[in-house]
Amino acid sequence: MSFRLDHVSFVSGDETFIRDVSLELEPGSMNVLLGPTLSGKTTLMRLMAGLDRPTSGRMIANGRDVTGVPVRRRSVAMVYQQFINYPSLTVYENIASPLRVAGVRGQELDSRVLGAARVLGLEPLLKRLPAQLSGGQQQRTAIARAIVKRADLVLLDEPLANLDYKLREELREELPRILKASGAILVYATTEPPEALQLGGATATLWQGRAIQFGPTSSVYHRPHHIDSARVFSDPPLNEITIRKRGEAVELGEFRRAPAVGLLAGLPDGDYTIGFRGNAANLGRPFAQSIDLEGRISVAEISGSESFVHVETALGVFVCVEPGVSARLPGQAVDLRVDATHILIFDRSGALVAARDER
Amino acid sequence: MARITLDHVAHSYLRGAGASADYALKPIDHVWRQGRAYALLGPSGCGKTTLLNIISGLVIPSEGRLLFDDRDVTRLRTEQRNIAQVFQFPVIYDTMTVAENLAFPLRNRGVDRAAVKARVAEIAELLDLTKVLDRPARGLTADAKQKISLGRGLVRPDVAAVLFDEPLTVIDPALKWELRSKLKAVHRALDVLMIYVTHDQIEALTFADEVVVMKDGRVLQIASPAELFERPEHTFVGYFIGSPGMNFVEAEVDGARARVAGQTLTLAGRYARPPAGSSVRLGFRPDHATLGAAGDLSVSVEKIEDLGRRRLARVRLGQQRIFATVPDEVSFDGDAARLTINPERLYVYVDDERRPAEAA
Numbered sequence: 001m002s003f004r005l006d007h008v009s010f011v012s013g014d015e016t017f018i019r020d021v022s023l024e025l026e027p028g029s030m031n032v033l034l035g036p037t038l039s040g041k042t043t044l045m046r047l048m049a050g051l052d053r054p055t056s057g058r059m060i061a062n063g064r065d066v067t068g069v070p071v072r073r074r075s076v077a078m079v080y081q082q083f084i085n086y087p088s089l090t091v092y093e094n095i096a097s098p099l100r101v102a103g104v105r106g107q108e109l110d111s112r113v114l115g116a117a118r119v120l121g122l123e124p125l126l127k128r129l130p131a132q133l134s135g136g137q138q139q140r141t142a143i144a145r146a147i148v149k150r151a152d153l154v155l156l157d158e159p160l161a162n163l164d165y166k167l168r169e170e171l172r173e174e175l176p177r178i179l180k181a182s183g184a185i186l187v188y189a190t191t192e193p194p195e196a197l198q199l200g201g202a203t204a205t206l207w208q209g210r211a212i213q214f215g216p217t218s219s220v221y222h223r224p225h226h227i228d229s230a231r232v233f234s235d236p237p238l239n240e241i242t243i244r245k246r247g248e249a250v251e252l253g254e255f256r257r258a259p260a261v262g263l264l265a266g267l268p269d270g271d272y273t274i275g276f277r278g279n280a281a282n283l284g285r286p287f288a289q290s291i292d293l294e295g296r297i298s299v300a301e302i303s304g305s306e307s308f309v310h311v312e313t314a315l316g317v318f319v320c321v322e323p324g325v326s327a328r329l330p331g332q333a334v335d336l337r338v339d340a341t342h343i344l345i346f347d348r349s350g351a352l353v354a355a356r357d358e359r
Numbered sequence: 360m361a362r363i364t365l366d367h368v369a370h371s372y373l374r375g376a377g378a379s380a381d382y383a384l385k386p387i388d389h390v391w392r393q394g395r396a397y398a399l400l401g402p403s404g405c406g407k408t409t410l411l412n413i414i415s416g417l418v419i420p421s422e423g424r425l426l427f428d429d430r431d432v433t434r435l436r437t438e439q440r441n442i443a444q445v446f447q448f449p450v451i452y453d454t455m456t457v458a459e460n461l462a463f464p465l466r467n468r469g470v471d472r473a474a475v476k477a478r479v480a481e482i483a484e485l486l487d488l489t490k491v492l493d494r495p496a497r498g499l500t501a502d503a504k505q506k507i508s509l510g511r512g513l514v515r516p517d518v519a520a521v522l523f524d525e526p527l528t529v530i531d532p533a534l535k536w537e538l539r540s541k542l543k544a545v546h547r548a549l550d551v552l553m554i555y556v557t558h559d560q561i562e563a564l565t566f567a568d569e570v571v572v573m574k575d576g577r578v579l580q581i582a583s584p585a586e587l588f589e590r591p592e593h594t595f596v597g598y599f600i601g602s603p604g605m606n607f608v609e610a611e612v613d614g615a616r617a618r619v620a621g622q623t624l625t626l627a628g629r630y631a632r633p634p635a636g637s638s639v640r641l642g643f644r645p646d647h648a649t650l651g652a653a654g655d656l657s658v659s660v661e662k663i664e665d666l667g668r669r670r671l672a673r674v675r676l677g678q679q680r681i682f683a684t685v686p687d688e689v690s691f692d693g694d695a696a697r698l699t700i701n702p703e704r705l706y707v708y709v710d711d712e713r714r715p716a717e718a719a
Contacts, residue, residue: 302564
């Protein structure tokens with residue numbers, strides 16, 4: 001099936017939660033809603049599910065207007081951040097419950113439950129009660145229950161947020177494969193850019209109830225059309241410098257001048273904002289086309305495989321990503337080098353003016 | 360100010376425990392040094408909270424001694440130990456102002472007014488609480504309240520240690536950034552021993568000078584963050600630290616050669632042949648394994664993920680699945696590829712423990 005949101009808005013009381021969102025979801029596709037807390041992810045999912053009715057706009061499923069159709073008459077399944085299972089039912093019965101409600105019986109029920117359990121690696125646990133499971137196993141049970149229905153639309157609202165990071169890492173890796181096999185349209189809400197990248201498919205960046213950009217995940221990441229989209233899709237946060245281009249030079253902030261190299265070279269004179277992610281900078285040798293800033297380390301955050309080094313400069317604090325475990329100490333003087341071919345340039349309205357070609 | 364010594368400390372919640380599996384904390388000998396920052400890191404049930412509770416006095420260990428400097432405190436109550444604690448959830452007085460909350464642990468011990476005022480100002484500055492000092496704690500956000508709890512834990516300059524039990528649990532994810540870095544800065548500003556329990560590797564590695572990695576009641580490795588990443592002494596450490604964790608592949612090792620999935624790999628050092636029946640695996644990080652047209656081992660590529668900052672491939676080496684880094688300039692037709700592993704970052708694990716190479 002296909003699913004389309006056509007200029008959907010949702011207002012409650014004085015507050016506008018969703019502003020004029022249009023999305024077209026392809027059959028069997030993975031769609032990520034990426035945005036910070038309160039950007040409208042859950043509200044949008046409730047509208048798609050039919051739990052709430054949009055204030056204006058339409059929902060179209062398979063060419064049919066389903067805007068006012070309530071959730072129980074739609075082919076939709078939802079997985080929430082909290083693991084929701086029936087505590088008194090075994091894993092088998094938890095997975096079977098939506099089928100029993102739908103009147104599926106006997107051989108058909110058994111084979112579908114076992115099929116979903118196999119996909120999610122729950123076969124050895126079918127006789128257990130939820131309380132006897134780990135968090136990851138409980139959430140896998142909830143996901144099995146969502147896919148066993150064979151709903152046309154499966155909505156997952158930050159399903160991994162409550163798990164330990166190792167489990168999250170492993171399920172993130174497994175989920176796209178598992179979910180793809182279901183053939184449903186998948187909508188997956190997350191606050192975390194790395195999760196969106198790992199899930200692949202298409203991503204909509206959400207900010208203040210608006211879908212800023214919707215497209216293939218990798219191109220939304222590498223070519224954000226608007227600075228808000230780049231901000232939503234950057235972790236650690238996007239580094240930003242306001243600049244003024246004048247001939248062969250740029251003024252960085254109010255104090256510094258630098259030659260217009262890299263993507264800055266071809267830019268018409270005017271005011272812009274440069275955005276760069278932590279991996280477009282280093283603390284070692286200058287790049288071939290380099291913007292260099294003197295600074296001081298304020299802290300190095302270590303994620304295990306990468307270090308996020310915060311550098312205080314006259315233009316503000318920037319975060320640089322270094323591979324492995326950084327041994328840099330707070331207070332150390334460093335030169336921050338920014339690869340001028342790997343920056344994003346936005347005009348004063350926030351629209352993208354230049355970015356490096358996608359690889 | 361103190362040094363804390365664990366002298367063969369172990370704990371079982373069962374009476375008359377015998378078997379090793381009965382112990383929530385297996386015997387540990389360790390010295391926590393004055394002024395250092397330590398993290399206890401491991402999955403739930405690993406014994407990290409038991410260990411913290413032994414240091415705080417909530418649990419009296421069934422075996423061993425606990426020394427603060429040279430004084431045996433094993434059986435002393437918490438309040439006799441001169442420690443400060445910060446818990447998962449804010450512990451503050453809602454009716455007091457932020458300043459009064461911060462001052463409370465000092466006033467309680469009869470510190471004079473001027474000294475209290477100066478210390479409260481210093482701690483508030485470190486935690487960015489200066490602006491809200493005169494506001495009542497009631498009505499502040501959960502994040503702000505937890506910051507006050509942190510401040511209360513840090514305000515006494517004379518404590519033997521400050522103990523943190525998953526202190527960022529209630530903090531909004533967007534603010535964890537800020538607080539993680541803040542805690543590191545605070546530790547550098549205050550010369551006090553800090554011990555921090557968490558299951559989150561970013562918190563542990565960012566905060567600590569040394570991380571204690573635990574599993575099933577056992578300490579697997581105590582080392583600096585760099586050491587844990589570069590040279591894990593146990594397969595679990597390799598798996599648990601890093602995202603994704605270390606790759607492990609079954610191998611036969613003899614001298615300077617390893618046989619992996621029917622292929623031969625040359626090792627950087629020589630290794631004695633492991634005893635028959637032991638599990639022998641090679642461990643290497645995805646960060647130290649690169650995919651290309653040439654290389655040591657033949658693999659088949661299942662999937663390449665663009666993770667934004669880098670590309671990661673899931674590949675099959677014989678029947679074993681591993682992760683490898685895909686350099687920017689490399690592209691593929693079909694699924695056949697070669698894998699190069701940095702020999703200096705390739706380790707041999709026998710029954711899960713790292714086996715050092717023989718001296719040359």
